[in-house]
Amino acid sequence: MTPIQKLLIVEGIDDKYVISRLLQRRKITYKHFEIRDANGIRQSLNAFSIAIKSGNYDVIGIVVDADTDLLERWQDLKNRLTKEGYKQIPQNPNPKGTIIVEPEEELPTIGIWLMPNNDKTGMLEDFIRFLVPEDDELLPIAQNQVNNIIKTGQNRFTKAHKSKAIIHTWLAWQERPGTQLGKAITYRFIKSQQYILDDGKASNFINWLQALFKE
Structure with a gap:
């Protein structure tokens, strides 16, 4: 071998x-x-x-x-x-x-x-965020939700893990909620078969x- x-x-x-x-x-x-x-x-x-x-x-x-x-x-x-x-x-x-x-x-x-x-x-989750298409409508909402939770002191995660909270919130709102980070790279929308992440980035x-x- x-x-x-x-x-x-x-x-x-x-x-x-x-x-x-x-x-x-x-x-x-x-x-x-x-x-x-x-x-x-x-x-x-x-x-x-x-x-x-x-x-x-x-x-x-x-x-x-x-x-x-x-x-x-x-x-x-x-x-x-x-x-x-x-x-x-x-x-x-x-x-x-x-x-x-x-x-x-x-x-x-x-x-x-x-x-x-x-x-x-x-971290890795920030890398994934960069791959989200610019016209995605859910990511800004996920970011605002996480920011609001931090602002009101309701976050149970550390601020260092804010990016993790954002990207996993965003993934939880997809057609197949809770997709793992690795699988997100090859995840496609069921109807359109478009990738949810832009690997060109x-x-x-x-x-x-x-x-x-x-x-």
Whole structure:
């Protein structure tokens, strides 16, 4: 059996399903490629460092949430890469996805994507929100509902999870309520068969994956 040579580390199962479904929708496949759900941000960062040290991979990508401090997350990743011998690390993340190659060192090619888009704080749910068509009528209502709940102090979720509340509220109002994030990528309206999400808005992310994991 050929060993896996290309690894993409993600924070959680939703990230794994969203990315898998995006690739499926674009009919993109890679050889010797694994998407690994590390089950949390700390676990993802640690798995990233361990994968580099292992010497088992030609290419290692990581997709993590920027959360509330994008620069702090970026600095953490930079520190880990510097510790492993990387020198060609940009000062700031590339808005179209970062790829780091060390031609003079025997180190794997590295790819970094900070959800949602490398230059804003946020998470996977913000990435999904970007894919909602601009003429969608329900998303603004869902946003207002969540804002009103926060304003009146009735929210049981933390403000850091506001985006999660908005996108899951929006999904709950579709023809098939409660659709998981991953399945939302390939969800179509029953009558029109139109997709509820516009994968064209994910082109920067898809292009980054293709550049990183190209055959």
